[in-house]
Amino acid sequence: MTDSATRRIGIGFLAWAVVFQGAASAMTLDFRQAVDIALRQNPDLLAVQAQIAQAKAGVAQAEGARLPKITATVGATRTNDPLNVFGIKLSQRGATFNDFGAGQFNPAVPGVLNIAPDNLNEPSAVNNFSTRLEAQLPLYTGGKLQGYMRQARSMLLAAQSGDQAARQQIIAQALQAYDGVYTAQAFEGVAAKALDAAQSQVKMVDSLYKQGVVIKSDLLSAQVHLEDVKLQQQQAADMRAQAMDALHVVLGVPLAEPIELGPEVRVDMPPGQPDGWIGQALENNPQILALRHQIQAASGKVEVARSDLYPQVGALARFDTNDPTLGFGAHSYTIGAQLTWTLFDGGVARQGVDQAMAARMELRAKLQSAENQLGMQIQDAYRKAVAAQNQFKTRELAVQQAEEAARIVTKRYADGVGTLVEMQGAQAQLDKARADLVLARNQINMQRAALRLAMGQLDLTGLQQVPAQPPMAAASAASVPAQP
Template identity: 25%
Template sequence: MKVLLFLLLASGLCFAEDGLSLDDAIKKVKEQNSEIAIAKFDEQIKSLEHQAAVGQNYGSVELSQTALRSNDALSIFGYKLQSRQATFADFGFKQFTGSNYMQTPEDLNNPKDRNHFQTKVEYTIPLYTGGKLEQYGKITKALEAMSTLDREAMSLQKIYELKKSFFAISLLDAYLYNLHIIASNTAKLEARTEAMMQEGYVKKVDLLEVQSKQADVERLINQAEANRKLLYYFVSFLVDESIQSIKGSYEDAQTLLVADERLLNDNLEIKKAEQSVEISKMNLAVQQSAFLPQVGAFANYGSSDDKYMNDFSKNDAYTVGLQVKWNLFNGGSDKNSLEKARVENLKATQQLGLAKKNIALSLKQIQTQIQNHEYEIKSLKKEVELAHLIYENYAGRYEQKLVSINDVLIKQSEELTKVLRLREVQNARNEKIFELQKLASKEMQ
């Protein structure tokens, strides 16, 4: 058993040198984690949406190319006017004489088929929209900032999960070390009991009790190793590559020392709630713009002919214009939309206040839990040390036939229970410290 224990420790030390460190794992999570990558894509999408919204302020330029053929009298007359090719004959004047002035002009009403090609470039630009476009730009910028906060929150969450896993693995390794020591001690006790049974000092039932206890310890070892393997699977999932071992020892997380006020100022959830309030104010301004006039300008330049690009400059033409639109009545829809925006702003403001209260409460709860865990850990370490000494004392007294094997196993169970409880509380303390770091938007170990 000593040889087995030595090999276990040696392999653990080897893994500690060759495995993945927490700092490297955090880098890999930031670069390779799929959920963070998706959050980065969302952030990029919001950035492009903002650029698209800002681009509307610069108007648009459109090139259109039209190719038509028709024998419709009105269309053909219009085509000729656009091509600057209309003549008096198109009005039927060549049929006009004193005796037939009441006849229908054939050239005007039944013209021949005609092709029409038109090339036109048109530029339109909004001059005044009541602040709507400006607010759309601000809203999309705020949404971009919100997506950045979402990405940072996702990164903190994955790092939180990673650190929990690293420290849980270290604590499991320490727990397994204790279990193997207990298993080694139980094996020694089994050997002593078997020797004493052969000499007639104890009964077989004593040996069976020891063997049963050994089987129970081995069961705990197998469970811990299975949980350890599962944790490695989870770490591999987080960093998106296979991880077989970790480098370093991570049992006691570093306590976060930061002022409560600073923590609340840095908290991402509060920042997101503040951003929501700002967005609701911008949306309120957007709805108010519906009561203001909309002013736009346009200019176009083009050329028309019955042949494609025949003589562009000869038949070219331009048009410039200005348009003012003012919605005076639409059944009260704008008024209701404005009122809805006001209510949404009030709601967002209330949610911000609630978020601050919730985070402040969570902060106090976590700080209290960490403090309680630290008190319990301090006490449990002494209890574990005492329980081990008591077990060794009872094991020695058993050899002197002063106590029963049942008394020895009871003391061993008490030691095992204390060890397990110590590891559980250490793990719970680490988890709360990592929750506090996430609450403070910190990535420290």
């Protein structure tokens, strides 16, 4: 098992030890702990980290290509091929005149020069045990090695920027899920208040009906409304359960594991003004940075392709031994240099350069489009964040107005002046105003988070825990969160 694998397993056990003491009981998990677990276990981030490991290996590979390549070869041969036999004897420094058929040469014999010597044409088989140590060093590659190095380093930087982007995306997902649980809890609180109001209405209408003040249809209508509110309460409970399941998925935690959340989280507006934010985003947004590094990598690929148009020069040093038995009897060395230049290849190298340049142009177009969209995204997120803040203030006033209206209409109905329809309508407006307030509060966090994400600044430093919030165990009694 590798050190990195052991480290990941250790981190995983540590995360579970911090969060969970056992399957039967759950510890309080605040947002920072939730993000920490998500960053350790999210499969998307693990995939990005694997890409970084690949890029680092690519850099090491490109650096290694600039160093000498040293190979060692050991071989054993037995042959009776005339050419190879004579060559092996020369390599073993054991060739003799008799290997040329000198014993068969007799000047007194007519036509002696036309006699084929047996020792040369039909030699006996020979053995050869050879060893070779060879070093090759590229001296000039037309910029190929430099291009590989530039490409590898740029891909590493792109992968690191991608890792940063993935981390911020995970924080955004964790925030959405974490805040979604609190939003669902707040909806449960709204439903609980609506249930209390509906039950009070049934009691009041029942009392008035028994006094003969109202007709039976009013009582039946109030009871039907109560059942509708109970259904809404169940829907709110299901919404909270679904939000909690979503949080489990983001954290990579089994759905059966109990989780209780700590304080709520408030997202702060980034410092400065919108005009300056765009410039900051262009400098810090990790997705933009990743695209820029990819363009640099594409430029390295252009250099690699262009190098095929230039000569390649390399040096060679080789040491050989050859022996008829196991040993190192005959030594030899070779030192040299070689220049290779492809003079004509049918335009293959030139087309490769054009292809690489076209790929770089495509990335530049994507970068320009992404930069333009980023500016629009920041402006849009800022407007929505401001609108959500203003809407929150409006919703607070709407709740106060609806509460007062419901109080007045309920009193009028109790005095026999108003109608049940008016009272139920006023209560419905109050319920809606409370729900809208909850949604507005959620939108403040989400739009601010979207703004920080676009700027490349969505981290824990811009997130503040809201103290003195009701525990998750008392979700049904939770009140509407205060204004951030």
